[in-house]
Amino acid sequence: MAKRQIKLGAFIPTTSQHAAGWRHPQSRPQDHLSVDYAIELAKTAEQGLFDAYFLADGLSVNWSHGASKHKQSIGYSDKVVGFEPVTLFAAISAVTKNIGFIATASTTYEEPYLLARKYASLDHISKGRAAWNVVTTISADTARNFGFSAHPDAKVRYERADEFIEVTQKLWDSWEDDAFLYDKHSGQFFDASKQHEPLHAGKYFHVQGALNVSRPPQGYPVIVQAGQSEDGRELAAKYAEVIFTAQQDLSDAQAFYRDVKSRLAKYGRQADDLKVMPGVSVFVAKTEQEAQEKYELLNSLIHPDVGLGLLSGLAGHIDLSKFDLDAPFPIEDIEIKSSRQQMMIEIAQKHNFTIRQLYEYIASARGHWTLIGTPEQVVDQLQNWFENAAADGFNVLPPSTPAGLNDFVEFIVPELQRRGLFRTEYEGTTLRENLGLKRPENQYVLARQQTQAS
Numbered sequence: 001m002a003k004r005q006i007k008l009g010a011f012i013p014t015t016s017q018h019a020a021g022w023r024h025p026q027s028r029p030q031d032h033l034s035v036d037y038a039i040e041l042a043k044t045a046e047q048g049l050f051d052a053y054f055l056a057d058g059l060s061v062n063w064s065h066g067a068s069k070h071k072q073s074i075g076y077s078d079k080v081v082g083f084e085p086v087t088l089f090a091a092i093s094a095v096t097k098n099i100g101f102i103a104t105a106s107t108t109y110e111e112p113y114l115l116a117r118k119y120a121s122l123d124h125i126s127k128g129r130a131a132w133n134v135v136t137t138i139s140a141d142t143a144r145n146f147g148f149s150a151h152p153d154a155k156v157r158y159e160r161a162d163e164f165i166e167v168t169q170k171l172w173d174s175w176e177d178d179a180f181l182y183d184k185h186s187g188q189f190f191d192a193s194k195q196h197e198p199l200h201a202g203k204y205f206h207v208q209g210a211l212n213v214s215r216p217p218q219g220y221p222v223i224v225q226a227g228q229s230e231d232g233r234e235l236a237a238k239y240a241e242v243i244f245t246a247q248q249d250l251s252d253a254q255a256f257y258r259d260v261k262s263r264l265a266k267y268g269r270q271a272d273d274l275k276v277m278p279g280v281s282v283f284v285a286k287t288e289q290e291a292q293e294k295y296e297l298l299n300s301l302i303h304p305d306v307g308l309g310l311l312s313g314l315a316g317h318i319d320l321s322k323f324d325l326d327a328p329f330p331i332e333d334i335e336i337k338s339s340r341q342q343m344m345i346e347i348a349q350k351h352n353f354t355i356r357q358l359y360e361y362i363a364s365a366r367g368h369w370t371l372i373g374t375p376e377q378v379v380d381q382l383q384n385w386f387e388n389a390a391a392d393g394f395n396v397l398p399p400s401t402p403a404g405l406n407d408f409v410e411f412i413v414p415e416l417q418r419r420g421l422f423r424t425e426y427e428g429t430t431l432r433e434n435l436g437l438k439r440p441e442n443q444y445v446l447a448r449q450q451t452q453a454s
Contacts, residue, residue: 003420005420005421005422005423006382006386006391006392006393006394006416006421006422007051007275007277007392007393007394007434007435007436008048008049008050008051008393008394008395008396008422009050009051009052009053009054009102009242009244009277009393009394009395009396010045010048010050010052010053010054010396010398010405011054011055011056011279011395011396011397011398012041012045012053012054012055012398012401012405013032013055013056013082013401014028014031014032014033014034014037014038014041014082014401015027015029015032015082015401016398016399016400016401016404017281017364017365017366017397017398017399017400017401017404018281018298018363018364018365018399018400018404019302019306019307019310019359019363019364020298020299020301020302020303020306020363021298021399021400021401021404022400023301024297024298024301024400024403026400026402026403027400027401027402027403028401028402032081032082033081033082033083035083035088035091035092038083038088038091038092039091039092039095039096040402041053041401041402041405042092042096042099043095043096044402044405044406044409045099045405045409046096046097046098046099047409048405048408048409048413049098049413049422049423049424049425049426050099050396051099051100051393051431051434051435052099052100052101052102052129052131052431053089053092053099053100053101053102054102054133054224054244054395055082055083055085055088055089055102055103055104056104056133057082057084057085057103057104057105057106057135058082058137058139058142059106059109059137059139059142059145059146060139060141060142060144060145061081061141085101085103085104085105086103086105086118086119086122089101089103089122089126089130090121090122090125090126093122093125093126093127093129094125097429098129098426098429098434099129100126100129100130100131100222100430100431100434100435101122101126101129101130101131101431102131102132102133102222102224102242103119103122103130103131103132103133104132104133104135105119105132105133105134105135106135106136106137106142107134107135107136107137107157107160107161107164107165108136108137108142108152108157108160108161109137109142109146111205112164112167112168112171112205112207113171113207113209113211115132115164115168116167116168116171116172116211116213117171117211117212117213119132119168119216119221120172120211120213120214120215120216120221121213122221123216123217123218123221124213124214124216124217127217127429127430128216128217128218128429128430128431128432129430129431130216130218130221130222130431131221131222131223131224131242131431132221132222132223132224133224133225133226133244134161134165134223134224134225134235134239134240135226136154136157136158136160136161136227137151137157139151154229154231155231158231158232158235159203159204160204161235162235162238162239163202163203163204163205164204164205165223165235165239166200166202167198167200167202167205167207169220169440169443170198170200170207170209170443171198171207171209171210171211172211172215172216172219172220172221173196173215173442173443173444174195174196174197174198174209174210174211174215175190175194175195175196175210175211175214175215176191176194176195176196176215176442176444176445177215177219177442178191178194179191179194179195179214179215180214195210196209196210196444197209197210198210215442217430218430218431218432218439219432219439219440219441219442220440222241222242222431222432222435222437223239223240223241223242224240224241224242224243224244225239225240225242225243225244226243226244226245227243228245228246228256233259233260233263234263236260236263236274237260237263237264237266237267237269237274238267240274241273241274241275241435241437242274242275242277242435243260243274243275243276243277244277244278244279244395245276245277245278245279246278246279246343246366246367246368246369247278247369247390248343248346248347248367248369250384250385250388250390253278253385253390253391254388254389254390256276257276257389257390257391258389260274260276261274261276272436273437273438275392275393275435275436275437276390276391276392276393277391277392277393277394277395278368278369278385278390278391278394278395279365279368279369279394279395279396279397280365280368280369280370280371280382280394280395280396280397281364281365281368281369281370281371281396281397281398281399281404282370282371282372282378282396282398282399282404282407282408282412283295283364283370283371283372283373283399283404283407284371284372284373284374284375284378284407284408284411284412285374285407285411286374286411287374288372288373288374288377291372291373291374292372294372294399294407295364295370295372295399298363298364298399298400299360299363302359302360302363304325304356307325307355307356307359307360307363308320308321308325308355308359310359310362310363310366311344311355311358311359311362314341314344314362314366314367318330318333320355323355324355325354325355325356326354326355326356327354327355328348328352328353328354328355329348329353329354329355329358330355331345331348331349343367344358344362344367347361347362347367364397364399365397365399368395368397374411375411375412375414375415376415378411378412378415379412379415379416379419379421382394382412382416382421383419383421386421396408
């Protein structure tokens with residue numbers, strides 16, 4: 001049996017992850033809508049043998065609550081303007097060979113048929129390297145862009161997401177793998193008995209089908225999810241094959257890992273059917289002092305308005321401008337409504353942070369784990385989480401691009417390989433093969449087999 005190894009995703013928006021990353025001397029914010037620059041980043045990640053290039057996505061110009069457009073123009077973010085990820089990844093797939101593509105799309109503001117079609121298309125175009133990051137969309141600003149009178153509440157969004165994924169998988173199974181014959185002699189293009197209509201009638205969707213794209217090379221594109229709420233964890237247990245998560249310490253990561261993995265059995269799934277990949281931002285150099293200097297450089301570039309806007313969004317849209325930046329973070333003024341808000345409070349309490357110290361702490365990765373040190377020091381900590389039931393891999397958030405990504409490939413990947421923790425070449429040609437995930441059987445074929453067996 002092959003030795004278990006770390007899986008790596010690269011979360012690399014072209015404007016960097018750190019709140020001030022775009023101001024780094026080597027960053028190229030002017031290229032944030034350059035496909036050539038995105039290709040360059042993808043090729044660097046592929047050189048580092050990353051499993052996948054991941055992009056988050058939003059459906060609105062996401063200004064922080066209570067701040068003027070002028071103030072926010074000081075601190076540009078990819079949340080304001082960015083590529084639609086499926087379109088971008090289709091272009092990148094043509095000039096890469098192995099790296100997978102995790103594109104975000106919303107179950108609240110999209111429709112199953114169109115989503116199933118574009119992800120099946122990406123899987124064909126990339127020869128089996130597509131993945132869908134399922135989100136329910138947290139931003140209420142999005143509602144007005146789609147003619148909604150109000151943003152649906154979390155319960156409705158997750159109910160809809162559950163049914164949405166069910167319908168999408170039915171659509172991907174519209175055609176059996178061997179349905180297309182291309183028989184020039186007989187003139188038969190496909191076997192009609194191997195085409196299936198979902199005929200789905202549910203609470204949120206009525207979809208007849210069948211999908212007008214043949215079954216994706218991977219069966220289904222890999223399903224990815226990032227929810228940490230109770231509803232999010234349950235949705236992940238039922239459908240997700242990769243889950244991104246945010247934890248600050250080993251014990252919390254272990255608790256999340258145990259909890260999510262323990263939920264799979266009720267859905268007939270095995271523990272290894274879901275890869276848990278916490279987010280991590282790495283500042284690395286040959287010496288610990290150099291790594292610390294890289295961290296301090298980016299923090300010195302955070303404009304206070306940007307820091308306050310970032311904190312306000314993560315802490316529940318509270319107005320922090322009325323407080324002294326160097327006064328304690330006002331924990332008592334926060335009404336906890338999300339797991340991320342809870343995390344902000346716990347970080348502030350644990351370190352007794354001022355407002356400024358807290359926004360500097362979270363600026364690199366918005367509450368994800370941040371590591372600073374030499375390759376050996378950083379990998380010691382990654383290895384500890386991996387070998388102690390806290391992670392199957394990591395979603396790497398380079399603090400700046402291209403510098404932070406280059407540093408990870410130059411320093412961290414070789415150290416992981418030296419310890420036998422990471423591949424030295426890709427295992428397969430599809431994302432599923434590289435992640436060690438099973439290819440799903442067509443549900444209509446399985447139903448037929450079960451009927452015949454009985």
